[in-house]
Amino acid sequence: MTFFLIHGNHDFLEKDRDVLELPENVFTFGETVQCVTWKGKFGETVRLYGFSYTERHVREKRLNEFQKQGEADFHIALLHGSEETKSSEHDVYAPFNLSELKQKGFDYWALGHIHKREILSEQPGVYYPGNIQGRNRKEVGAKGGTIVELSPKGASFEFFETAPVVWDKLQIELEGKVDQTTLFRKLEKSLQSHREKSRSYILELEVLAENPDGVSSADWLQMFEDEVSAAPFVWVNALKFTSKQSQSNDSWQQDLLLADELKAAIQELREEETFFETIESLYLHPGVRQYLTELDEEKQEQLLSAALMKLNETYAEIEDGKK
Structure with missing residues (x-):
């Protein structure tokens, strides 16, 4: 059995740094897109393409480097990156667009970076398998691996749990x-x-x-x-x-023209890093910080709920003024 590996932003291949020696049956892609050929026991031929991060932040597009080479039964691409049309809790690295992936003509795109399991396309197969163990409260639900089967009709996916x-x-x-x-x-x-x-x-x-x-x-x-x-x-x-x-007061949000944008903003504020970035100036202000106490998760949620209720009241006043 042969394994093919690419490194992403968490385990990037830092130059001049010692790395673990992997078994001989593990092939690791380098910093530029490589194409390697694998032959199955029944004579099938698969060409695999991929690259590894050599630094934590890869902001530029790398999609143009993926070009099919030669003849094979299947062409499989490995990419650690972000679908740019989707909002994400993760930083945007090696961005791509789903329509661009499909135009490349590969049979399957094995994606990494997003920890949530998601099928972007079945024909051709484009898939985020997610991680094998939820790391924190944001990564809810079953986690594990996926067996992917390819055929001329497309890809099929069989998930199995691994997270204890x-x-x-x-x-x-x-x-x-x-x-x-x-x-x-x-x-x-x-x-x-x-x-x-x-x-x-x-x-x-x-x-x-x-x-x-x-x-x-x-x-x-x-x-x-x-x-x-x-x-x-x-x-x-x-x-x-x-x-x-x-909670019932939140229903007013659904009627807004920018309801989706507001929902996204609320979700973003619920992220701990974004929340503290938003209130950072208060805690740095010499005249204010002495009166502030530490904010735990419950108090953060209370502040956000109070802000939404204030928005609700303002929205109601505006609507009444229109009548």
């Missing part, structure tokens, strides 16, 4: 006033469904209620922490209580 620990999100809705007994039963029921599975889970819980004020998420988190057993385990990593009123 899965990050997941759960939302629980309560009717009426929040009481300890109802809340306990609801939370236990949700957690039990995960405890019965063969994998371990790190969960982010959100409880929707009419009036969750006064309910301490810290106390409940402590209780769940005390109940954690050996693997497979269920760990409640975050717990927040959200007012149904504040």
Whole structure:
């Protein structure tokens, strides 16, 4: 069995730096696009194309370097890069456009960089397999590898799980006033469904209620922490209580002309790095920073919710003024 490897921005081939010696059956592509030929035991011929990063940031397009060479049953390209028409949580490296990939005439594009599993095209096959283990709360759901089969009709994909620990999100809705007994039963029921599975889970819980004020998420988190057993385990990593009123107030966003842009901006602000870049000037201001406290994840969400409610009020005032 032969393996073909390209290096990306996290494991780039830094010049003059010692690297691990890989087994002889692993072929590593160099810094320029190479074409290598592989022959199967039944006589099939495959040409593979790819390049490895030699620095962390590869901003320029490299797509023009991919050119089919010679005759083969299949031509497969390996590319670590970003589809430029899609918004992404990841930095944009070696950008490409899906239509440009298809015009190249390759049978399959094995993509890297984006940690979310996604099929961009089946004919020809263009695919992000994602990573094999979720690293943080943003990388939810099953992670693993994919067996890709090529034929003249296109590509087929068979996913298999590898991650022993899965990050997941759960939302629980309560009717009426929040009481300890109802809340306990609801939370236990949700957690039990995960405890019965063969994998371990790190969960982010959100409880929707009419009036969750006064309910301490810290106390409940402590209780769940005390109940954690050996693997497979269920760990409640975050717990927040959200007012149904504040959630229903978000519906006004759907009516806006720039609803998609607003949604993207909100999502971006929920990213920790972007959030702190936005408020950085306050913490650097000598007259303000002495009055500021450390912001944990719950307080960040509260600030964002308050800002959205203010936008909602402003939008309502504008609409009333038009009448």
